[in-house]
Amino acid sequence: MTTANASTPDTKTLSGRSGPRGSLNGWSRRHLAWLGLLPFLAYSTVFLVVPGISVAVSAFHTQSGRFTTTYVVALWHGQFLAANENSIELAVVTALSGGIVGLLAAYCMITLDRPRWLRSFVTTFSGVAANFAGVPLAFAFVATLGTTGAVTKLLANDLGINLDKLGFSLASVTGLSVVYTYFQVPLMVLLVAPAIDGLRSEWREAASNLGASGMRFWRHVGLPILAPSILGAMVLLFASAFAAYATAVALTSGLVTLVPTLIGSYLSGNVIVDPQMGQALGLDMIVILLIAVSAYLPLQRRASRWSR
Amino acid sequence: MVALSKDRPRHTSQAPQAPQTLKVLWLVLVASYFVIPLLATAVFSLQGPHGQYSLAAFTEELSKAAFLRSFLLSLRLAGETIVVSIVLMVPTAYWVHLRLRRARPLVEMISFLPFVVSPVVLAVGVENVFRKGPSWFVGSPNVLVAVYVVLSFPFLYRALDAGLRSVDIRTLTEASQSLGVSGPGTLGRVILPNLASAILAGSLLTFAIVMGEFTISSLLLFNTFGVYIDYVGTNQATGAAALSLISFVLTWIAMGGIALALQRRGAGRQFMIGGR
Structure with missing residues (x-):
C-alpha cells in the first residue's frame, strides 16, 4: 500500500483525474494498487467463498469422498x-x-x-x-x-x-x-x-x-x-x-x-x-x-x- | 397550488394523488398489524403467576446468571465484529474509491455474496472448512466473529460507499498529502472524520444484527442471546416474551441512533437494511 503511494507522488493528481492509463509507469502502479485490496479479498475468500464452494463440492461427494450425483x-x-x-x-x-x-x-x-x-x-x-x-x-x-x-x-x-x-x-x-x-x-x-x-x-x-x-x-x-x-x-x-x-x-x-x-x-x-x-x-x-x-x-x- | 385545489376539483389542477383520508386509513391499518403483536407480547410478559400484572418475568429473567452470560457474550461478539469489520472495510472502500475504481464491481459483487451464501449455508460451509481447525478458533466464539464480519459486508460496504460518494475524497486526500501527511495519517485524520456518520450507522446496524443473531450461533452450538431466548421459550413463555421485548428495545435504540446519526443527510433508510 505504502509502496504504491510513495513511488509516484507527483503523478497522483494526473493519474487520478484521467484514470490509471494516463500515468507514466502505469503497469506497476496498476498492479501494485491491487495489493491494497488484498486484506479484503483474502478475508472474503477464507470466510465466504471457500465455505460456499465447499458446500457445492461436498454436495457431489459421498462421505468417503467418492463422486456422486x-x-x-x-x-x-x-x-x-x-x-x-x-x-x-x-x-x-x-x-x-x-x-x-x-x-x-x-x-x-x-x-x-x-x-x-x-x-x-x-x-x-x-x-x-x-x-x-x-x-x-x-x-x-x-x-x-x-x-x-x-x-x-x-x-x-x-x-x-x-x-x-x-x-x-x-x-x-x-x-x-x-x-x-x-x-x-x-x-x-x-x-x-x-x-x-x-x-x-x-x-x-x-x-x-x-x-x-x-x-x-x-x-x-x-x-x-x-x-x-x-x-x-x-x-x-x-x-x-x-x-x-x-x-x-x-x-x-x-x-x-x-x-x-x-x-x-x-x-x-x-x-x-x-x-x-x-x-x-x-x-x-x-x-x-x-x-x-x-x-x-x-x-x-x-x-x-x-x-x- | 393550494388555493387552486380548494376552488376546483383536484384532478384538473393538482398532481394526481389518492385522497388523504384513504392514505391515513391505510397507514393506520398497517400500523395496527405492527403494533398488535408488540402489545400482545408486552401484556403477556407482564402476566404474574396468579393472573395479576407484575414485572416478575423481567426481574426474574434479568437476574439469572445464564441470561447475563449469554447477553454479555453477544455484547462482546457485537463489539469485536464492529471493530474487525470497520478495520477491514473502511480502508477497502477508501482504496476502491481513490485508487482502484476498476475493482469496484468486484468489491460490490463480493459484498453482495452473503445474500447468495445465506447464514444457514454459511454455517454448513464453515463447519466443513474449519471442523478440524485450531480449537482456539473453532472451539471458541471467535469463529462467530469471523462469520458475523462477513454478514456485515453488504450493508457496511453500502454505507461506506454512500458516505465516500458524498465527500470529495480525492481533493481531501490530495490536500492532506500536499501538506505532508502520510497515507495512513490521511485515512485516520481526514477521511475517517468525514465518514463518521456512515461508520456509526454501520456499527449500530451490526450491533442490532449480532444482538439478535440466532441462525449461525445455534447451528455452531454457541449460547448467544438469541439462542438463550429460544431456550427460555421452550419452557417459560412469559420469560421469553420479556426477553423478546428487551431485544425489540435494543433494536429500537440502534435504529434510533442511526436515524440521529444521519439526520442531517436525510439518508438514514438505506443504512437500515441488514442481512438475515
Missing part, C-alpha cells in the same frame, strides 16, 4: 421437493404481500405532508421491524396468534371465531406467511421509498398539464419508472424470506419442511441418514438465491437510471 438428484424427490415447494411458496407469497403492502405504505408515507414527524418515524420503525426478525418475532406472534394468544382469545371469546377450527396455525405455510410479512413490509418500505422519492413533481405536473388523470399518470409514467425498483425490491424480499431460518425454527420446530430448516436439522445432527443431503440442500439454496440475485442486479441498474 445421488444427493443432488434426490432434491427432486419426496420431502426435499416438498421443502423446496414450501420454501418457494412462502417466499413468493410474502414477497407479494409484503411488496404490495409496503409499496402502498411507502407511497402514503411520502405523499402525506402532515404530520411532519410521520416520515422519520415510519423510516426508523421500518428499520426496527425489518431487523426484528428471528426468535423474538416468533414469540411475539405466539403471544398474538398462538393457541393462547391475545388475538386468538379475543376472536374466540368476543366474535366467536375459532382460528384453530378454521385450520389456522402458526406452524403452517399460511401461518409463517403472516409472520414473515412482519419483516417483509418494512424491508419493502426501506427499499422503494428512495425510488418513489425520485419521482419528480415536474413529471406529475407535465402529465396533468397534458390532461392525464391520476390513473393515466400512474399507468404511463409513474409505474413504468418505478417498475424496475419495485420488481428488484420484491426479488430481494423473495431472497430474504427464502433464506430466513430463525423465525421458522422457533415457530414450527420442524413441523413445516422448509429448505433452511431442513439444512439446519442435518447440520445439528437431528437427521442421521445421508448427512450429505444437508450439503446438497445447501447447494440448492445457493443456486436459487443466485438466480434471485442475478435478477436483482440488472433491475437495480435499470432503476438507478432515473435517480438524480
Whole structure:
C-alpha cells in the first residue's frame, strides 16, 4: 500500500483525474494498487467463498469422498421437493404481500405532508421491524396468534371465531406467511421509498398539464419508472424470506419442511441418514438465491437510471 | 397550488394523488398489524403467576446468571465484529474509491455474496472448512466473529460507499498529502472524520444484527442471546416474551441512533437494511 503511494507522488493528481492509463509507469502502479485490496479479498475468500464452494463440492461427494450425483438428484424427490415447494411458496407469497403492502405504505408515507414527524418515524420503525426478525418475532406472534394468544382469545371469546377450527396455525405455510410479512413490509418500505422519492413533481405536473388523470399518470409514467425498483425490491424480499431460518425454527420446530430448516436439522445432527443431503440442500439454496440475485442486479441498474 | 385545489376539483389542477383520508386509513391499518403483536407480547410478559400484572418475568429473567452470560457474550461478539469489520472495510472502500475504481464491481459483487451464501449455508460451509481447525478458533466464539464480519459486508460496504460518494475524497486526500501527511495519517485524520456518520450507522446496524443473531450461533452450538431466548421459550413463555421485548428495545435504540446519526443527510433508510 505504502509502496504504491510513495513511488509516484507527483503523478497522483494526473493519474487520478484521467484514470490509471494516463500515468507514466502505469503497469506497476496498476498492479501494485491491487495489493491494497488484498486484506479484503483474502478475508472474503477464507470466510465466504471457500465455505460456499465447499458446500457445492461436498454436495457431489459421498462421505468417503467418492463422486456422486445421488444427493443432488434426490432434491427432486419426496420431502426435499416438498421443502423446496414450501420454501418457494412462502417466499413468493410474502414477497407479494409484503411488496404490495409496503409499496402502498411507502407511497402514503411520502405523499402525506402532515404530520411532519410521520416520515422519520415510519423510516426508523421500518428499520426496527425489518431487523426484528428471528426468535423474538416468533414469540411475539405466539403471544398474538398462538393457541393462547391475545388475538386468538379475543376472536374466540368476543366474535366467536375459532382460528384453530378454521385450520389456522402458526406452524403452517399460511401461518409463517403472516409472520414473515412482519419483516417483509418494512424491508419493502426501506427499499422503494428512495425510488418513489425520485419521482419528480415536474413529471406529475407535465402529465396533468397534458390532461392525464391520476390513473393515466400512474399507468404511463409513474409505474413504468418505478417498475424496475419495485420488481428488484420484491426479488430481494423473495431472497430474504427464502433464506430466513430463525423465525421458522422457533415457530414450527420442524413441523413445516422448509429448505433452511431442513439444512439446519442435518447440520445439528437431528437427521442421521445421508448427512450429505444437508450439503446438497445447501447447494440448492445457493443456486436459487443466485438466480434471485442475478435478477436483482440488472433491475437495480435499470432503476438507478432515473435517480438524480 | 393550494388555493387552486380548494376552488376546483383536484384532478384538473393538482398532481394526481389518492385522497388523504384513504392514505391515513391505510397507514393506520398497517400500523395496527405492527403494533398488535408488540402489545400482545408486552401484556403477556407482564402476566404474574396468579393472573395479576407484575414485572416478575423481567426481574426474574434479568437476574439469572445464564441470561447475563449469554447477553454479555453477544455484547462482546457485537463489539469485536464492529471493530474487525470497520478495520477491514473502511480502508477497502477508501482504496476502491481513490485508487482502484476498476475493482469496484468486484468489491460490490463480493459484498453482495452473503445474500447468495445465506447464514444457514454459511454455517454448513464453515463447519466443513474449519471442523478440524485450531480449537482456539473453532472451539471458541471467535469463529462467530469471523462469520458475523462477513454478514456485515453488504450493508457496511453500502454505507461506506454512500458516505465516500458524498465527500470529495480525492481533493481531501490530495490536500492532506500536499501538506505532508502520510497515507495512513490521511485515512485516520481526514477521511475517517468525514465518514463518521456512515461508520456509526454501520456499527449500530451490526450491533442490532449480532444482538439478535440466532441462525449461525445455534447451528455452531454457541449460547448467544438469541439462542438463550429460544431456550427460555421452550419452557417459560412469559420469560421469553420479556426477553423478546428487551431485544425489540435494543433494536429500537440502534435504529434510533442511526436515524440521529444521519439526520442531517436525510439518508438514514438505506443504512437500515441488514442481512438475515
